[in-house]
Amino acid sequence: MALKADLTSADLNDIRQSALGAADPLGVAADLAAAAEAGRLADPQDAGLALTLAAEIAESRTKLDAALRYVDRALEAYGKREESQVAAARALRARILFRLGREDEAVAEVEPLRPLLTQYPDAAAYLTTALAVGGRGREAEQWLSEAIQQSLAERGGPEPASADDAGLLFFLLQQRHRLRHALGMPHDTHDNLAERLETKLANASAQTAAPAGDLLFWPQAEFGKLVSKWPALTEAYGATWDEHRARLERELVRLAGAGRTELVVFPATVGGLSAQAGIDADPAAVETRAGYAAKLATGTARISWPPERNGACWCGSGLKYKKCCLPRSRG
Template sequence: MSSTADLTSADLNEIRQSALGAADPLGVAADLADAARAGRLADPQDAGLALTLAAEIAESRSKLDAALRYVDGALEAFGERDDSAAASARALRARVLYRTGRGDEASAEVEPLRPLLTRYTDAAAYVTAALVVGGRAVEAEKWLTEAVQEVLAERGATEPADADDAGVLFFLLQQRHRLRHALGRQHDTHDNLAERLETRLAGAGSAATTVDLVFLAGPEFDRLVKQTEAYGATWDDHRAGLERELVRLAGTGRADLVLFPGTADGFTGDPASAEDRAAYARKLSTGSARLPWPPERNGACWCGSGLKYKKCCLPRSRG
C-alpha cells in the first residue's frame, strides 16, 4: 500500500477484499491507521472506515490490543455519526472486548445496538458475531427473532416477491437460520420462510451464502464442470472465488466461517440450476462435514492441495 498517495473509498474496499491475503496484513493495518491519522484519505469522512478495517485485520491475527486501539480511533473519528458504519464499529469493539475477557464492558457496548438490527444489515452481522463470541448465542437468536418479527409486522406478514423486495428481512432470516443451525435448533416457521426465500431468490440470481461456500475437491470439480461452470471454469477459479467470498464475509463481521465439502455423486438434480445448487448447499450445511476457515498461514491449505495456506489459496483473494 502506498505511503504517500491519498486512499479513496474504492481503495479501502479493495483492501478489505485483499488484506487477509497480503504478505503482511498487520503492516496493512498499521498503514491504514497511519493514513487515517495523517490525513492521507481522499475523503476525510473515511477515517472511521479505515480504522475499523485496521481493527478487523488486527483482530483476525489475534492482536487484540492493537485492534482495540484502532477501533477506539474509529469511534473517535465517527464522532456523533449514527449510521451503519459507526454501529458496526461499536459492535466490533464489543467483540474485541469479549475476546479480551472484558465481558461487562462488551455487553454495555453492544446492548444499545439492539434496536439497529432492523435498520442496518451490516451492523446486524457485527452485533450477532459479537454476541456469539461473548458466549451469548442464545440471546443473539432471541434478538434476531424479535427483529424478524418486527419487520414482518411492518410488512403485514407478506413474503417478499423478489430480491429487491427481500431486503433486511431476508438478511435477518438467514442470520437467524444459520445461528439456529449452529445451536442445533429444530426448524420453525421462520426457518421455513428463510429456506423458501433462499430457493426463490437463488432462482433470481441471488443465491444464499451457503451456495457460494460449497467446496469441490479437484476430482469432484472436474466431474461437475463437465455439466456446468457455475462453480468456476477451472479448479483455480473455484478456489479463488471461495477465498474471495470468505474474505468478504469475514469483512462483514462473520465469525466461525466454514466451507461445505461437496461431491459429484452427492449432487442430485441439475448442477446448472441455481435452485438445485441452493438445495444441495442446504443439504450440506445440515451435515457434519465442514472445513474451518481460515487456517494458519503456515498450516495446510483448506483446499487439500498439501501446500501451506500462505503459498496456496490465501493469495487467491487478491485475484
C-alpha cells in the same frame, strides 16, 4: 509496507481483501492508522473506515490491545455520524472486548445496537458475530427472533412472496436460520420461511435472465483466491480471469440487446461470500451465492456498464474498454 498517498474507498476495500495475505499484515494495519491520522486519504471521511480496517487486521492476529486502540480511534474519527459503518465498528469493539474477557463492557457496547437490526441489512451479521464471540449465541437468536416479529408486524400483510419482497426481513431470517442450525435448535415457522425464500431466490437466479447472481464480478486478485479456495466455482464463473470477464461481457451485451438498461456488475470478494455463508452454509451453494448477490444489490458498490469505448474498462485492468473487455463479447 508503505501505502500510497491519497487512498480511496476502493483502495481500502482492496486492502481489506488482501491484507491478511500480506507478508506483514500488522504493518499494513499500522500504515492504515498512520494514513488516517496524517490525512493521506482521498476522502477524509474514510478515516474511520481505515482505522476500523486496521482494528480488524490486528484482531485477526490476536493483537487485541492494538485492535482496541485502533477501533477507539475509528469511533472518534466517525464522531456522531449515524450509519451502518459506525455501528459495525461499535460491534467490532464489543467483539474485541469479549475476546479480552471484558464482558460487562462488551455487553454495554453491543446492547444499544440492538434496534439497528430492523434498520440495516448487514446489522444481523455483525451483531450476531459479536454476541457469538462472547458465547451469547442464544441471546443473538432471541434478538433476531424479536426483530423478525417486529418486521412482520410492521409489514401488516401476508407472508413475503420472494426475497426481494421481504427486503431487510430476508437477511434477518437468513441469519437466524443459520444461527439456529449452528446451535442445534429445531426448525420453527421462521426457519421454514427462511428456507422457502432462499429456495425462491435460488430458483429465480436459475430461471430469470441475468439475475444479480450472474453479474457478480470477481476482480483479479479476488478471482484467484476464489478458484483456489472453491475450485468447483470455476463452472459458474470461469476457469480463468479472462474467461470470467468474457462471460460477464457477453451476458451484458445480451441483456442490452434484450432491452435492459442501467446495467451494472457487482464487485464481489471471497471474504464477503464467506461472511454470507456464515457458520454452516456452503459458500459454493447456489442459494448462498444468490443471497450474497442480493445483499450486494442493496448496497452502493457497483460498476456501471458499458463504459465509453476510449474510457477505462469496467474490469479495472487499466486498459481502454475497446482494447480490453469490449472484444471479449465476440469470442
